[in-house]
Each structure stands twice: as C-alpha cells, then as structure tokens.
Amino acid sequence: MIGLSQPESELAASDNRAKRTDGPMRVLVIEDDREAAEFLTKGLRESGYIVDHAADGREGLFLALSEPYDVMVVDRMLPGPDGLSIVESVRKSNIATPVLFLSALGEVEDRVAGLKAGGDDYLAKPFAFSELLARLEALLRRTGTPPENTQLKVGDLEMDLLARKVIRQGKRVYLHPREFRLLEYLMRHAGQVVTRTMLLENVWEYHFDPQTNVIDVHISRLRQKIDKPFDKPILHTVRGAGYKLEPAA
C-alpha cells in the first residue's frame, strides 16, 4: 500500500475485498483434493473472486500458461507435475503472477523450497480461510506496489523510512525499532486484513505458533502510541481474522 491515495484505500471495503476499481480478480486454484478445492472455490467466489479450478498438475500448468490470472493458489503435492515444477515452468515463461503455495508440509525447508521455486507466499494446511484471503489480498496489492518508497502515508499517519520518523496529525510519535517495523508492515498493507501469523512471519520472521498471542500485546502497545492520543482510531481489530490499518472515514 505504498503511496496509495486516501480515496482508493477507503474503497477497499472488507465485504468485497477482491473487487477493486478495475473489476473482480481472477484466481487459479490448482488443488487435487476435491472437497478442499470445492471449499476454496466456493469461499473465493463468495469473496468476489472469479475462480478457475484445475484438479491436476497438467491441467493446472496449461491454464496457468494460457490464461491471464491475477493470482494463483497452488497445492504442492499434485498428480502430474507437482506444484514446485508448475511454478518453475510458469516463472520460466516470464509470467510474474503471484503464487501462493498450499501444502501439508509446513517445515521451514519446505517453505524455503517453495519460495525458491518462485512462489511468493506459503501457507501450511490446515489454514483458516480468512488467513488465505488475507494473504491473497496482500499478494494482489503487492503487484500494484510502486518501487521502493521511503515515505508511507495512510490517512493522517505518515512514516519516513529514512529518518525513522512517524508523524500523526503533525505530531511526532516515538516508536521502538520493533514497533516501527510492525507499523511499517501494517502501513504497507493498509486497508487489508493482516493476520497474526502474517505479522509473526514478516515482522519477526518466526515460523512457529507462539503459544500465547504475543502479537496482540505488541499491537496494543502500538495502539497506545498511534491511536490513544488521537481522536479517531486507525488500527482496527478484525474479529476472527487479524488487524487492519485504515484511516477513519
């Protein structure tokens, strides 16, 4: 969400997240488990996506190479070419469509292998559908991200990455380094639901389940600094999903 102007981020309403100004998003789901695929396609369609489903690697690869998609959800273990080789072939054909890997293998090395093959994110099964949606959203927004910008702005909240400075309503907000990184991630994904797992993975780079919800504590500390002294909250909790940084309407 770098440099997005305010009206646009307001458009990203939570109910039809996939709908943007340029119409619904196209997603390709390559998943061999019939029931899982059914839930995925149903859920994604209800969330406003146009979904194509491929039940094996061959069909999936064909679709991925011939149709223009905005994002792909690829299971790693498939009959025919497996998920890794599909994505490798897609990348070799210079198709930069973001890919989210799904896999029952949640180990770090599997994750690294998936990212190396050209995947953009990796989600271990089983997952909450809200987690998948949030990650797809993050991937879709990323393709629209302008080149590295050192000035982030969400509503009346501004961040200067070079000066390590945060200003809201013209007032300086002092943050610890980790709080700064947390806010930076939230600002880059403003208007999207960001899950706790996404925060843990991207801000702390941990790939395990902390028994207690430590992320909530960090968020509440951040709120103390960026929300409490001001009249309108900007950092919202999305029930059952995560958090969202969104300027007050």
Added chain:
Amino acid sequence: MQRVARIFSSFTFRLAVVYTLIFGLSVGGLFYFVFWATAGFAEQQMEAAIEAEVVTFQESLARAGVQGLIMAVNRRADPNTNRDGVYLLVDRAGAPLAGNMRVWPQRGVTDDIWINFSTSDNRGATPATADVRALQLMDPESGVRLLVGRDVRAARVFRERLRDSLNVGLAITVALGLLGGFIFSRTIMGRVESITRTCRSIMSGDLSKRVPVSRRNDELSRLSVSINSMLDQIERLMRGMQQVSESVAHDLRTPLTRLRSRLENSLRHVDDPTQRSAIEGALEDADSLLATFAALLRVARAEAGTQRNFVDIDLHTLAEEVADLYGPLAEEKGLGFVTRFEQGLFVKGDPNLLAQAFANLIDNAIKYTDNGAVTVVLTRQKGQPTVIVCDTGPGIPDEYKDKVLERLFRLEQSRTSPGSGLGLALVAAVAKSHGLELKLEDNVPGLKVLLRFPLGVVSQDPKLLGAAPAKSLPAPEKDRDGAEAAAA
C-alpha cells in the same frame, strides 16, 4: 594415550588382572611346594649318605679296631676319590688320627649328634673352605671321636638356583598374564566399542545403523546379532508409530479442516448474533484442536529431526529477538523481565527450532508467574553456552520434573489454564535433536530451566563475530517487496 588409559579402566582388563593375580598366587604356591620338596629331598639324601657311611665306619671299628677305622677313614678322605666328604678321627685327647681335617670344630651349632660349621681346615679337598653338615659320634670303648660330614655349599647353591629360577618363572607368568589381559581386553574392547558406537549413533536418530557381525560364531557376534534384530524391531515399531501418528494426524486434520471451513463459510451467511457467537465458539474449539495436532506433529518432527539443516547461529541475536517478542507480554502482566545475554556465543543448530524452544520456555515462565520476575540469561557454564530461564511462579515438584517434559502431561494446578501440555515436550524434543542438556531446577521460589549446549557444537568462526543473522529465511519482507516491485 587416552586409548591406553581406557584399556586400564576397562572391565575386561580388570577381569584379566584379577585372573592373573589368582593364577600367579596358585603358580607361586605350586613353586613353593616344588622348592620345599626338592630342596628337602636333597638334604635328606645327603644325610642318608652320611649315615650309611657312619654305619660302614662302625663296622670297620668292630671288625678291625681303631687301626682299621683309621685306615677306613683315610681311604674315604682320599681327595682323589672323594671331593666333598669331610672326615676327622681324633683320639681321647683330641689329637687327629685320620681324615682331612686337623682340629675338631669348636664353633658351630650342635643339635645332639648333627653339627653345622664352617671351616678352612680342609686338607686336600678341592675347595679350601667348606660349609659342613656333619654327624659326630664317639666310641666309648677306645675314646676316639669320629666326624663325618659333607660340604653343603653345592646343595645351598642348588637351592638358591632353584629359588631364583622359580621366582623368575613366577614373574614371567604374571607378566605374560598381564600382557595377555591387555591384548585380550583390547580385542574385546574394540568389538564392544563398535557395538557401543553403533548404539550411540542409533540413539542420536540414525535408525539404519547396524552392529557389525564378525564371521566367527562367538558370544560377541551372537550378541551383535541379537542387538541387530532388536534394532530391526525398534525400527519397525518407530516407523509404525510415525506412520500411525502421521496418518492419525492427517486423517483427523482433514475432517477438522473441513469442519473449520464449513463453519467459516456458514459464518458469512449468518447475521443472528447468538448464532454467530455459537459458530465463532465452535471455530475457536476447532482451532485449538488443530493447534494441538500441529504441535504434536511439530514435536514428532523436532524429535526425529536431522542435523542437516543446521547452520551457525549467534545465540545472542537469537535470544535478543525472542526476548524482544515476549518482553512486552511479561510487562503487560506486571512482571519484571530481566535479560542478561553474553556476546560471542555461537552454536550450530536449526534457528527456527531453537527460537521456538526459547520462546516456549519464556512463554511458560510468564504464563505460570503471577508476580515477581522472569529472568532470561545467556551465559557460558563450564565453557558451554547455556540458556537459563527463571521465574518466581509456583515451580514444579521434584517428582514431576521429568514428567512435565512428556507430551500432553500437565500438572493438576495448571489444567485450568490455557495450553496444550506440549510446550516443554517441544523443548525436550529440540534439546534431544540438538544434543542439549535440559535441566529443571528449583529457583526457590519458582522454576529454573537450563538448556546447555554441548561443547562440540560450538562454532568459533571469527567471521561470524559481529552481526550473524539468526534466521534461515532468505529475505525479509521489506526486501522481497522491493524485488517483487522491481520485477513487476
């Protein structure tokens, strides 16, 4: 050198030493008997010879009187025929009549008729001096006294020779016994050691290893065969258990995942707040079940973990980051959060697993402490990098200190608090796969957990000094963003 020292402390060598000692004692006893019997026999023989001679002299005296005895004694004392005989015949006044001595010995031990003495008064005999054992007798009729003796020096030399050779024999026996024991224990130890080595590598996770079996069908190779078949069985059981737990986890996770998706889907079409909260509650339950399954699988994977993903880790960075994540949690609860991290401690390991182990320890400490402080220390103990997490909570009674490391075990008082009972089990599994020593101690009050790294895994690469990344994931989010954007 160390190997030699190991041989001395080995069981087989001690056995050999004890055996040699017993054998040496019995050989010594045997030699003593041989010595006593042989030396005594020579003495007896000599005395018998003297007595026989005396009998002939008595016969000469009876047959031909004193003159005849003089002739008989002189004949016997002739140095050409007799070399070690000592003879002396004196008259009533003590004047010598015959024999190869001139003076009746004054000194010398006299026990009734036998006498031992040394003399150089030995005319004609080849050795000028002699140690003599002699028989003395007197004829009451004529008043002559007769001394018949033998030089015992030859016998004594024989005796000494015999003693010396028996002693040398004994020494050789003991030396050979010890050498044999040394070689014997070295051989046995080599084979036992190879069994131990195999068992050790199996314990550290390599189930495919087998004890080498020699072609000789001896006790040790039979032992090896038994161990191997036992290992086959263990491997089968482990594989079976792995398969079972994996398929159970999979078979249960799949329907649970579907249940979860169904609930999630239905939530989107329900507006009634009571129904919504019921579905949300069910969702939470499904999530906690899924989390427990995931944790069980993680413990199993950490336990079976191989060391192939191990990288150099700066423990200081790793500890700082985990503390950074959990510190606010402690402060939120009103607890003190004290950290003391020593710099420059590097180990080899899986950063994600180690971070999770530290996180679980700190999380537990915070969870079970209601007031006081949580202290996290990274230091060097006996040269080994050690992580210590202390709390001031209720602690764990001694009898449960091992139990809490098991899967799904929870203390009675903590059953009501949230948690799966897998936190410490994961720490134990990580400790196992990393070869760490995990110790639970009393902090009076509270619990003190020590994680000690083995010396062997400490990496001292000077290149790592400074900022070593603790994470294995290649690029942080920010950089990936940038790269992605540049590609787009």
